[in-house]
Amino acid sequence: MRVVVTGAAGFIGSHVVDALCSAGHEVLAVDAPGRSLAPEVAWRTWAAVAARPGVTVLEADLAVADLAPLTRADTVAHLAGRPSVRGSWGAGRAAAERDNVLATHRLLAECARRPARRRPKVVVASSSSVYGSAGDRPNREGDPLHPASPYAVSKVEVERLAVDAARNGLRTVLLRYFSVYGPRQRPDMAFHRFTEAALDGRPLPVFGDGRRSRSFTHVADVVTATLRAVAEELPSGIAVNVGHPEPVGVHEAIGLLAGVLGVRPEIRREAPVAGDAARTWADPARAHRLLGWTPAVDLAEGLADQIAWHRALRRPETSRPETSRPDAREREVRVG
Template identity: 40%
Template sequence: MTALITGVAGFVGHSLAAALLARGERVIGIDAITDYYDPRMKRENLRSLTSSPDFEFHEISLAQAPLDELLKGVTTVFHQAGQPGVRKSWGRDFATYSVNNVEATQILLEAAMRADGVEKVVYASSSSIYGDAEKYPTSESTIPSPRSPYGVTKLAAEHLCSLYAANFGLPTVSLRYFTVYGPGQRPDMAFTRFLTAAHLGSEITVLGDGEQRRDFTYVADVVRANIAASEASSQPGAVYNVAGGSNVSVNEVLATIATLSDKKLNIVYKKSVAGDVRRTGGDTTAIRRDLGWTPSVSLNQGLEQQFVWAKATVESGILRTETIS
């Protein structure tokens, strides 16, 4: 396999690149290194990849990238790039989400159509497209109803993937990630904030009452889902949930973190964010049947691994605590 990974310096992107390089695959990475969060974390992610002679990196946006040239010889495209976050997707910042999540995806799909030899385009979608679903666990047949502009743009890009599959036969697969966590998670995401604060003994901010429930998915399981989607035969335009199978509240997660850290947590509850959903939970029947994928890492195991990473990253100075909010 020769893979092109967009967003290769990000959380899932660099984890996927590392796994493919470990298998002896060739990886071409693209990342604009935006400042949505501390670029030093992204640079550190890249540092762990650049020692491999099979890794080639291009610091550029998809809109500016010479995609026709970069896609020569590429068999699989993993489209992990995008503007993340529910909170900032409201207001004036929406234009950034529209460009980075929708327009960039259309540009990439057009380039993949022109390329010879692209056997699969795997798109990183999100459970945010469901909003507050009518049924749990939620299957792929559920009508999407996003509650945030971020979710709207992820759904729009997913529809583009399905349209290019239906109209031109482009072999796309969209994976709807359910709350990915683990080592390397972004500093603005809840688990990194919680674990870092627990380690330092500082205040933990919870948006809402903490009773919102989530289906958390460990990053290594998400990586395996991407690889399975790239290798298995599936209908062009297929969509699959990638969910860890947990059904726990934020408060239950905090109780686990308190046990891991062996400290009393200083928790402050604040108003919930517009667009945040009360519950998520993915039905993984389809991905188990079609791709042979099942989650393998429990929430407790994953939290232990992320806590080790968070402590080491803070102590090394790579993760600056003043940037975590």
């Protein structure tokens, strides 16, 4: 299968590229690392992706580039975008609109221009944040949407575009990811910040009172669901929750993290983030029914995996994982 992965220099996208390559698929990896929330990290990951045998890379800003080369595929896994609820306030709002809404609109329109039989299926990354805060039961895909930040609003708009495209004959699938964690997690995300702080001997920076809870979902499980959505025939325009069914409180998660690290955590409270859901809670029944997907990694095991990655980053360069090596920005970029 020929698969295009956008956001390939990102946290989730780079893992999806790895898994597709390992499964023997032909991959065109697309990104504009300069558009990342953490460009220096994205450039390093991009270099590692480009060095992977079997991967062709295309540096392209989806908001402005010619996207025709992205449409010559069986499936496009569209993971590029501007994540983060916190980062979407103020100046971040325009970036969320540009890199989420405009980029998705351009990509879907370009795919729809292909002759009907050659149109790729497009698997689009959405987010649990479209639901707002969960109530006293897990969120199902048919629940009303209550976006509470510019980021969440942009993802609702992304979903609307994908559903419209499906009505007009493009096959689309929306994956609503829930708080993804694991190796290569973005530096702005909670477990990354907590782990780095603990390893430095600093207090852990916690936004608000720490009473929030999340359906934390390990990236390996997210990759499994994404690859199945890439390969399976699914009802077009459908949304699918990709989230662990058991939410865990932030304090409980910190306890697990501290246990793995062998530290007594000191906490530094920071102002709560506007639009941050008090609770996210996934009902993954649809993912189970359509994709045969059930998350396999529990939080204690998944945190140990992420912490091992942070520790490896601190080892001398030669023994570090690939994605932390100095970037090879000058590396030849092959255009597919």
